[in-house]
Amino acid sequence: MNTSFPFADWFRSSSPYINAHRGRTFVLLIEGEALQEGRRDSLVHDIALLHILGVRVVLVFGIRPQVEAALTDAGLPVKRGRTPRVVDSAAMALIEHEAMRLRLALEAQFSLGLPNTPMYGADITAVSGNLVMAKPFGIRGGVDYMHEGEVRRVRSEAIDSMLDQRHLVILPPIGYSSTGEVFDISAVDVALHTATALKADKLILMGEQAGFSDPRLGLQRQLSPADAGRFLGESASLGEELRRHMEVACHAARQGVSRTHLLSWRDRDALLGELFTRDGVGTMITRDRYEQLRDAELHDIGGLLALLQPLEEKGILVARSRERLEHDIHDYLVIERDGMIIGCAALHLMPERTFAELACVVVHDSYRGGERGDVLLGAIERRAQERGVTTLFALTTHTAHWFFEHGFETGSLERLPPSRQQNYSPTRNSKVLIKTL
Template identity: 40%
Template sequence: MSAVFNFTFVPWFRSVAPYIHLHRGKTVVIGMAGEAVAAGKLQHIAQDLALIQSMGVKIVLVHGFRPQANEQLLAKGHHARYSHGIRITDEVALDCAQEAAGQLRYEIEAAFSQGLPNTPMSGATVRVISGNFITARPIGILDGVDFMHSGMVRKVDVAGIMQTLDMGAMVLISPFGFSPTGEAFNLGMEEVATSVALAIQADKLMFLTEVAGIRNDPMQPESDDNPIDTELPLAAAEKLLSTLAPASIPTDTAFYLQHCVKACKGGVERSHILPFAVDGSVLLEIYMHDGIGTMVIDEKLESLREATSDDVGGILQLIEPFEKDGTLVKRSPTEIERDADHYTVVEHDGVIFACAALYPYPEAKTAEMAALTVSPQSQGQGDGEKILKRIEQRARASGLQSIFVLTTRTRHWFIKRGFVQVDPDWLPEARKRKYNWDRKSQVLVKKLN
């Protein structure tokens, strides 16, 4: 084994460890679009989910089957019909949906049963259990359209799902529900996944989809100037959703976003929109700092906000011990009061537990993140991560391409989060003139995608 491999693998594995610890014992509901299977992604997705489960994560997998059912319909000389973004399920469509779901469930179970040597599934034992966990009711007639055998979730068998997860099995749910009279109803994968996540109060809801996520400007096409918004606070997601037309196809911005918002409002702290086209997207989203798609997060926004002049005393009290031991450069009360609007703070019960300031240098398309501080009482609880994410959002919103920090003691923390060290000569001219060469602070930069 080469020394180069050791040099890259060991630091990487150590950097992932906190996320492994963080997610152990958590419950994740994954809504996988049928298009992912049609695109040939099932094997890798199954391998990744088996790996995640082996690290102590409880998984409920809800699969869709849109393209598979449409293929069955075409084979019988029929075409798919939709209204209000929902499939109209007549007798023929119901028959095709049942055939597609049965075949797809067989393929998924087979994918989790593989154990060939020298593959990620080698030695894995993944028990997949499916069943009648969903009770449904008909949609009925909506705006004059009879949806026939299309239904909505009436009830989720929470006890059955939780007992299955507690046995160490993965729960597999097809988007079908049954009425108390035994009628079968075709359901939307997105609604089923959201309903299950809400009912069992999952820690995460993740959609593996055809879309890459929510773009900074959803009205504009994909480009380097319109990147994916990797973290969307719930309030911002609700505001965006209110400006969008009702979704009719999965590629509409509102299609998955509406379910993410519903989940977060109902108590699911984080919901995600991930592209299945990116290999390992679930692994990247769970075990890497920046993730890969869009995460809608209900982080009790009153606790993460931009500072006001009323926060100056709390900020001073927070950073004073770190100024005394030389971790931070000393700032006067006047300076902090003057720059209060540059600060982002994390507040719990009226006490400020973390802060950081953003100082833009627009001419250089960059900004300095300064005075990043987390109280010793809350270190290890993710407040530093929250502040960093919000600072990145503020910088992106200002059209900046990078952020930088100057540090003497926390280099490794920043490197683990995507920063790279550069020479002080890299600094914008205005900042370089204020650089303290005696302090010898290290300069680290992070590009904003």
């Protein structure tokens, strides 16, 4: 007598995906709502299965609802939503507690090995640590955000080493600074920076909704970043979380992550259904590529103005007129991607020929994190050396740390060439940074 097992056919059909995923790096974000008591067990079991099947897993988790509940219990103000929030010392203590509490709970579940459980014999080592470096969000619009931070960099080599040793890496939404401070940072930003730093094969974002559904066409199984960007512009009714996930998916694709999957944690089978079936159950956004670094030309003026204007409006850059850009166009390098200017930098030679100013180093918000700033700086330094420049300087009000990381040192106004000292604006109070080539 033949006995039919429905799962057998599914298991056979999943074998190509099991083979394809083995040895690949997946960065998985799970929002905090999915990790509340009673909800996370099946997700943990499925993540453990990915690990057992040879996937290199980095798990990033959110804690927004847990923190909001803790703030409410403590009688502290709660700011709803996912925009940056002012985080004082009392709030930061609760954020640290909730992040560590949930991290320990996850590590405990990955350690489970009792008979008659899906984790029996798994023997998973879950590790974490100071793997995400952060910087303060700072003072913006006159508001001091205190312990609110932004991702500065991810220690990708350390994470790679842990993954090579068959560890499962867990990253809470906490960042550490070089001055020994701890910052609250966005979990989705941690996932994005981790995926791009590791050049991950997949970024998986698990929120409340099962990807993007068009009112006319239904669930969209696959989108390019261009299509996703168009839907973002046209769909005013998207929830805040899904909109943010789609934006991050577009960023990731443009920064080299092959595929980003948008899934719902409400579907307990979503993770395996997306990764081990032909059609999947969510929305996948795949990257597009077409990019070059080149000298700027007059026809790039419109693209440069569009790139620079948002930063000029924020006061980060000094406003440049079309006439000035036209006059200085041969000082600029640009990064063009599929007809769009997404990055630029300028080398302004001084009358004192051994001095030159590095100016206007800008990368479009959607394309940051892919080392394009480093590429621009390297090209500018090579151009400067070819022209006999021995001292490169920059003036900045917002990005001093990036320059420090690339060999610049703090200088005084007196160290600038006389021609540049005369044009220095005391009202901007820019820091003077200098690098010897």
